[in-house]
Amino acid sequence: MAAITPLPRSLELAAPALRLRPWQPGDADALFEAARESMASVGQWLPWCHAGYLREDAVAWIEHCQSGWARGEPYAFGIFDGEGRLLGSIGLNRLDRERRSANLGYWVREREQRKGIARAAIRALASLAFETLELIRIEIVAAVDNQASRRAAERAGAHFDGVSPNRIWHKGQATAAAVYSLLPPDDGIEAFGPVLEEGLLRLRPFRLADLDGLFASLHESMDSIGRWQDWCTPDYTLEDGRRWIARSRLAWRGAGDECALAMVDRQRDELVGSISLNHWQPDYRMANLGYWIRQSRQGQGLAALAVRMLARHALKSPDLQRLEIVAAADNRASCRVAEKAGAHFEGIARRRLTLHGQPQDAAMYSLVAADLA
Known part of the structure; x- marks a missing residue:
């Protein structure tokens, strides 16, 4: 014993x-x-x-x-x-x-x-x-x-x-x-979740040390991220961020759905956004891919690069054959990211999303391994 x-x-x-x-x-x-x-x-x-x-x-x-x-x-x-x-x-x-x-x-x-x-x-x-x-x-x-x-x-x-x-x-x-x-704290230990690097960007599991950067990123981005994400409001607290980081780290251990990675500027070691795999459907070997970029770093091609990096990594797994990106049809910034990353536009799904309590049509994109060759 x-x-x-x-x-x-x-x-x-x-x-x-x-x-x-x-x-x-x-x-x-x-x-x-x-x-x-x-x-x-x-x-x-x-x-x-x-x-x-x-x-x-x-x-x-x-x-x-x-x-x-x-x-x-x-x-x-x-x-x-x-x-x-x-x-x-x-x-x-x-x-x-x-x-x-x-x-x-x-x-x-x-x-x-x-x-x-x-x-x-x-x-x-x-x-x-x-x-x-x-x-x-x-x-x-x-x-x-x-x-x-x-x-x-x-x-x-x-x-x-x-x-x-x-x-x-x-x-x-x-x-x-x-x-x-x-579970025991493992801040700074990359034992769970991938670390991916390309150009100026590093994708890695979130750490508790990212809390201040996460809080600042979201509070500077109410006009952009907050328009399309119900949870991004002026009421978002440090405690909300702490819980979300804990959940994202646990998900990489198999306890939860939101497998998120921090997008980090490799030169500045600055948090610039988040990208995640969620809404897993193991029977169909599918998952959703979602992302956001803090307002001060938008328009620099970072989100499209992160999508390609994570998609290439994820689609190497035999457990995944398809990734979906679902964005509000009016969210042109998010749609442009999907298109620049090489995702295939499949059409408009009526009332696919609910945003601020209202049904929204969604643009549906998909990524398979051949799209990233």
Whole structure:
């Protein structure tokens, strides 16, 4: 059995304005108070948090956590503010030492919810799990209707893997659950996804270090990209960018659909855009190819070059025989890119797209290996 480094009992974790530490016997009154306060919210999803919860139950839970710590499971932490007031709980359990994975669960007392506490605590504990326990996967499993817990997972950067039927036992019956995953950070490591270079352009997987460049690129491009992409709005945040980068990196590992590459100016090391393969149809050996260029670098031929580079690479795979480019019929800039890249115009598909809530006709282009010879 693979060894996992045990954690010291004296361990404390720091997060913004928070302290995470192992439960101690002196925490029983605070735990009892927090649980009694949170029947309406926490109690809706965690069966132990009910009207009959006693101080003796809090004592028993802390004793269970302390004995479990010695065994290496669960690793349960109280979440405290800077003044030592209990805000909630978070922990790792169901450690699989062979697969180096674990489940992560959390709750926040009712009056402290919607303040980002769970998100910060998740990130702190996940960092410990990856760096010290050397785990390679953490799962967060929440009832499908538990929107608060799901939002915390998403804001912490977890990837939504899907809904798993009969995954949890809730209120006396088997219930579907939303399953999220966190993987170790691999910023700067090109282990997944290709790196392609030609002329001034490099295509490579996105890194967390691209976050500022991504944010700046989109916010300078509201008049161009924003006209054709619903998600490119002035409300786009750094957190939106962080989640998208995480999803794009996961997709290259097979967990997700948006296999995106950063377009980078090789001379300036500047992010100039993005290109991706998505909407995969394995049965037909097809995928969609999409792209955008930041406004200050448009009209320089970079998008057409990137399309040719990625298409040549992708169509070498036996799993792909056709790439499609679908652009709003009025999006002449995107259509010109497809044409300059050598894509074949196949016609106008009526009401193929929805843009800003309205149906749009789309220009359909295709690329096969012969187009790139």
